[in-house]
Amino acid sequence: MFPIEYFIGLILIGICAGFASGLLGVGGGFLIVPLQYFLLKYIGVEPDLAILISxxxxxxIIIPTSLSGAYRHTRTMDNIIKPGIRLGIFGIIGGALGGFSASMLPSRVLEIIFGLLLLFVTVNNIVNINKEKEDAKIPFNWITAGIIGLLVGFSSGLLGVGGGIFLIAILTALLGFSMIEAIATSSIFISLTAIGGFL
Structure with a gap:
């Protein structure tokens, strides 16, 4: 029997993740995973199992929250649908491969990798604060969509995140997307990629 604080914790985590998804174009996994992991350990679940459950x-959770965000964004920007789906097709494959890899690795390795992810998020947000739109450094086509989709999708499945934190950085720094375009495109991408990782 789970204690009542476990269910209260899950509700609060869900609210925070949903808010982050709609506002930032990320799935909220960078919040869900560590918070749920510590919550599961608190109620006595073994770390190896707790990390995979998280x-x-x-x-x-990312699938419905990102779909909700994607729907809202596509109502105001129809130019994001094609790149989001292109990236998402390859993201599903990468997500499935990443999820399989996560099930093979020990929890301690996954904890370290996830810690590095959080460090990346922090540094990236500091570097890109108030950053202006840049010109595209590489073209957006099926080849670049395939490479980016697979790599970001793999990280998504491996770490239980949507991958938006990586994708937004790539879209703005390399492909010339504005921040709002990158956030909106990311919301479509992660709704597809999360399916592969979840499966």
């Missing part, structure tokens, strides 16, 4: 649950 990853899987995170990806399951």
């Amino acid at each position: 990853f899987g649950t995170s990806l399951a």
Whole structure:
């Protein structure tokens, strides 16, 4: 029997993740995974199992929250649908490969990798604060969509995150997307990628 504080914790985590998804174009996994992991450990779940439950649950939550964000964004920007779907097709494959890899690795390795992810998020947000739109450094085509989709999708499945934190940085720094375009495109991408990682 789970204690009542476990269910209260899950509700609060869900609210925070949903808010982050709609506002920032990310799935909220960078919040869901560590918070749920510590919550599961608190109620006595073994770390190896707790980390995998956190990853899987995170990806399951990301699917509906990112779909909700994607729907809102596509109502105001129709130019994001094609790049979002292109990236998402390859993201599903990468997500499935990443999820399989996560199930093979020990929890301590996954904890370290996730810690590095959070460090990347922090540094990236500091570097890109108030950053202006840049010109595209590489063209956006099926080849670049395939490479980016697979790599970001793999990280999504491996770490239980939607991958938006990586994709937004790539879209703005390399492909010349504005921040709002990158956030909106990311919301479509992660709704597809999370399916592969969850499965």
